[in-house]
Amino acid sequence: LQWSSPPEAIERFKSQEIWFPPPQFYEFCRLYNFSSLSELHKFSSERALEGCERWMPVMLTASDGSIQLLPGDELYPEDPDYTGEKKTVMSTDKKVEELMKEGSIFHRIVIKTIHNYAVYVNIQAKYKHINPVMINCDSSDYNSKL
Numbered sequence: 227l228q229w230s231s232p233p234e235a236i237e238r239f240k241s242q243e244i245w246f247p248p249p250q251f252y253e254f255c256r257l258y259n260f261s262s263l264s265e266l267h268k269f270s271s272e273r274a275l276e277g278c279e280r281w282m283p284v285m286l287t288a289s290d291g292s293i294q295l296l297p298g299d300e301l302y303p304e305d306p307d308y309t310g311e312k313k314t315v316m317s318t319d320k321k322v323e324e325l326m327k328e329g330s331i332f333h334r335i336v337i338k339t340i341h342n343y344a345v346y347v348n349i350q351a352k353y354k355h356i357n358p359v360m361i362n363c364d365s366s367d368y369n370s371k372l
Contacts, residue, residue, distance in 0.1 A: 232257040239341065240363050248294050248335045248343060249283070255345045255358030269356065276353040282306045283335070287317040288325060291338040298349040300331040338364065 230238065232254045238244045239251065246254070260266040283294040284306050295302045295316075307314045318325070322336055332346040344362035351357045 232260075236361060242341045245340065248337060251343050252335055252345055252358055255361050256356060258359040258361070259356050273354045276355075279352050280308070282308050284314075284316060286325075287315070288322045289319055291322045291336065293322065293325065294335040294337065296333040296335070298331070299333040300329055301325075302333070 235244070235246075235254050236251075236258065239246060239254075257266065260269065279297060281297055283296055284303055286293045286295055286301060293301075301316075303314070303316075320328075322338065326332075326336070326346070331349060333349050334346050336344040336346065338344075342363045344364070345358050345360050347357045347360060349357075
């Protein structure tokens with residue numbers, strides 16, 4: 227067990243010292259916005275009564291990686307499979323880079339390998355929430371249209 231700040235945890239993830247799944251990577255990127263625990267506490271207290279949104283990441287498999295689509299992303303389905311009963315599979319023969327260059331409304335986590343994620347968000351967060359800091363674990367730059 228080791229206590230790490232969000233920037234430290236992300237750096238340790240990038241250097242492959244530790245691993246965490248995409249939802250936790252996303253949350254570390256959101257926590258990156260706060261420089262102290264008291265700042266996070268103030269934010270959470272101020273927005274506590276605003277409400278929440280139910281999320282279900284939808285996986286889109288590309289030819290060279292995967293993208294977890296989140297609500298608000300232009301590729302996110304209108305009626306996501308919250309229960310897994312439909313066994314909906316989204317896939318494409320396109321590469322991740324093509325999908326990123328074709329798109330313009332992003333709320334997604336790009337997964338190239340087990341230690342290579344990138345968060346892309348250019349939508350307004352609901353319920354006065356805060357968007358994650360957009361972090362890319364490699365040198366790919368899909369921000370040109372953001």
